[in-house]
Amino acid sequence: MIVAGLKLTLLGMTVVFLFLLVLTLLIKISFRFLSAGSARELAEMEATELNKKKRSFFRAEDDVLVAVISAAIAAHRARTRIVR
């Protein structure tokens, strides 16, 4: 029976390695055909990310500007009220 087990081990490990080895090769082959698409997708994704960052940066900057102007107007009004 142990000999049967050894035979099964030999067959099984060969099949498993063969399966995953061929799978590895097929992944590499498919990459050759699909790499251009993946690169384009990555570039688009990076561009979208960059746009998002820019937008959020400007939004933050706008908020600061609005706060500064509001503070300046409030200060001006307060000063003119005192003068009157």
Add this chain to the structure above:
Amino acid sequence: MIQNKKFAIGFAIVVSVSIISAMALAGTPSSGEAASRNELAPMGTMIAEFVKSTGLFAYLFPVSDKWTEGVGRMLMVGIGLLMLYLAIGKRFEPLLLLPMGFGCILANIPLSGITEPGGIIYYIYEIGIKTGVFPLLVFMGVGAMTDFGPMIANPKTALLGAAAQFGIFSTLIGALVLTEIVPGINFDLFDAASIGIIGGADGPTAIFLASQLSPDLLGAIAVAAYSYMALVPIIQPPIMRALTSSDERKIRMTQLRYVGKVEKIVFPLIALGLCMFLLPSAAPLIGFFMFGNLMRECGVVDRLSKTTQNSLINIVTIFLGLGVGSRLSAEKFLSLETLGILFLGVIAFCIGTASGILMAKLMNQFSNNKINPLIGSAGVSAVPMAARVSQKMGIEEDPENMLLMFAMGPNVAGVIGSAVTAGVLLTLKNLMV
């Protein structure tokens, strides 16, 4: 008063007419039956019969006089409670150990008939597990949860998943050796194959294969598989430390490339195609696994994908656990063979872990692009726990070395590897003389 009297007389007439007509329709035998359904035995007999129908009496004085039917069942209830403790108190694979533990308790309630034809757990087992339906549905859910990106980005790490399957085959041989040397243990080749699959560290695959090859050992195999999977963070680190040097554990791997959406969609179809041509016997496992993955990656059936990876897998897991628990009968579980299975299970995990690490070291001999051997241990499936162990060990050596994503490659390859191995073992019936 007069009205009440009239009503009473009318009611009595209606009742007597109904009884007389019923008796006339039913004939003589039913009259005896009706009598037996309405008459009770003397009080002493009633009490004696009631006592005999209690669980305590059945535990203490089983009908068949077998110890496994009496005290054995009580011990199995204890084992069920232990599983509940491990699930609730220790958080060891609670999603499966909890229903399994409860199923074990239910299956060992005497006189309930819950696991016999007509009982609910009997049907759960017959419909869902004996047919292999539940493990495959769980496998589909696992596929819907799996991201093959790390493996596609670094395909050579798939070989680590292949090497780790050596744990399965060495355990298979171990089971046959135990049969030769230990009296009382008697595993045939089918049993040995089912025990070996514990080393795949993949619950649904182990349950599927055991249900097809050795249904009698299913309970013990499932308990061993899930218990050891929960113990991966304890079993693996000492082996990882023993087989690697400090310098090897510090190896930093090159950044993984971006994997496009189309690549991820094409992958399950490639794997299925390969299974179709090379190993059709693995088609149920690989097929359902890849179907789940395709639903996840294609992006057009989000509802189906979410259902598969949440509601469906949860519902099936409940019944899978209960069904497996029902196989934990004293007669089958309280035996020397179970001890053998538990012993072989831990050996399977250890050898699988060691094989993955040694394969990584071997690959480093032939490649300039070095692999951190710690990720080799993740080849034993147990997703994502084995990959987390690799990450933890890597951080211990170098806090900035993040290995998790690299380890996910062999980890998911290990799932494919164990499904392929199960496919090979399923062909055993055709390989016999």
